[in-house]
Amino acid sequence: MVVDVINAKLHENSYRLTGQRKAVLNVMLENKGRHLSAEEVLWEARKILPNIGIATVYRTLEKLASLEVLYKSMFEGNKYRYELAENEKHHHHHVLCLACGQISEVSGDLLHELESKLDDQGYKIIDHELKFYGYCPTCTRKQ
Amino acid sequence: MVVDVINAKLHENSYRLTGQRKAVLNVMLENKGRHLSAEEVLWEARKILPNIGIATVYRTLEKLASLEVLYKSMFEGNKYRYELAENEKHHHHHVLCLACGQISEVSGDLLHELESKLDDQGYKIIDHELKFYGYCPTCTRKQ
DNA sequence: ATAATTATGATAATGATTATCATTATATAG
DNA sequence: CTATATAATGATAATCATTATCATAATTAT
Ligand SMILES: [Mn+2]
Ligand SMILES: [Mn+2]
Ligand SMILES: [Zn+2]
Ligand SMILES: [Zn+2]
Numbered sequence: 001m002v003v004d005v006i007n008a009k010l011h012e013n014s015y016r017l018t019g020q021r022k023a024v025l026n027v028m029l030e031n032k033g034r035h036l037s038a039e040e041v042l043w044e045a046r047k048i049l050p051n052i053g054i055a056t057v058y059r060t061l062e063k064l065a066s067l068e069v070l071y072k073s074m075f076e077g078n079k080y081r082y083e084l085a086e087n088e089k090h091h092h093h094h095v096l097c098l099a100c101g102q103i104s105e106v107s108g109d110l111l112h113e114l115e116s117k118l119d120d121q122g123y124k125i126i127d128h129e130l131k132f133y134g135y136c137p138t139c140t141r142k143q
Numbered sequence: 144m145v146v147d148v149i150n151a152k153l154h155e156n157s158y159r160l161t162g163q164r165k166a167v168l169n170v171m172l173e174n175k176g177r178h179l180s181a182e183e184v185l186w187e188a189r190k191i192l193p194n195i196g197i198a199t200v201y202r203t204l205e206k207l208a209s210l211e212v213l214y215k216s217m218f219e220g221n222k223y224r225y226e227l228a229e230n231e232k233h234h235h236h237h238v239l240c241l242a243c244g245q246i247s248e249v250s251g252d253l254l255h256e257l258e259s260k261l262d263d264q265g266y267k268i269i270d271h272e273l274k275f276y277g278y279c280p281t282c283t284r285k286q
Numbered sequence: 287a288t289a290a291t292t293a294t295g296a297t298a299a300t301g302a303t304t305a306t307c308a309t310t311a312t313a314t315a316g
Numbered sequence: 317c318t319a320t321a322t323a324a325t326g327a328t329a330a331t332c333a334t335t336a337t338c339a340t341a342a343t344t345a346t
Contacts, residue, residue, distance in 0.1 A: 016343070018293065038333080053295040058334070077217060078303085079333065095266060106257065114249065115275070122280030123238060131272045132258070137265030159312070161324065181302080196326040201303070221334085222302065 009067045023049040024060040028070060028084045035081040035103050073129065075103060093130040099139035152210045166192040167203040171213060171227045178224040178246050218246060236273040242282035
């Protein structure tokens, strides 16, 4: 997602692009493809802005997620992770390695068939989330 | 899942079928198809065994989940829910209504194609989890 | 410049889950 | 059966991610 687009989205909602928000955004932009926890974002952001507080990081991540600049998902079950939303990758899914914890991505969307079946039943499906659990190629080889 | 099977599973692992575990099991058996939180299980179990503690409920739910007598999943994001595992329904998936919170079930498994694609890439996929978010038929009609 | 709005950081509160530990129940060995 | 080892329980403290509170600071509108 281009920075201008993000800027526009913030502006639309009359959010100010403060130094703290810039710092958080930079962290996410420099970590395309990674899935960071709030605390990880905090550590990175403090390299840019040493006094930024954890509450601000949470607030910023939530705002950016609500604007769909970021995606928010839960892998370990106790902690959310955030990643930069890239348009072409919308609706990608995840493979979580049970050995090393690595998160890899699966693109492609085979779920339209199921979704239209649900539509026929009267549901209105907005979104879906798919996670695979198993072993990544590296860990599979080591077994 | 039949009670005898559960009994056998417990026995195999030399777990004792105590009054507390019976109470939790009864709660789950009487709530087939529902997805209960630990606290909800506690309230129900206390109707049978008034002094059962929350720690024991957690311990029992975890044990039963590890034996695959129960399935454990997270819907709201902050709280796990447990449901009785029924063999024929293995790998069913969920639709979460964004309006009323109702959880309904989807059977069918269209994911083998994706899983075999991942296998080709060297992954060893053990399990998957699929959630749909949207509106249930009732809430869709009300809109 | 003044007043209103929005944002921030420190810190307390919350809520689900897990750990600890003394006590109790159950099983096993002699 | 009795002693002893093992497993289970309940009360409660600890943990940890997230949210709420609130006084202060920054930005915007008047
Ligand atoms: Mn991703
Ligand atoms: Mn279910
Ligand atoms: Zn791995
Ligand atoms: Zn509904």
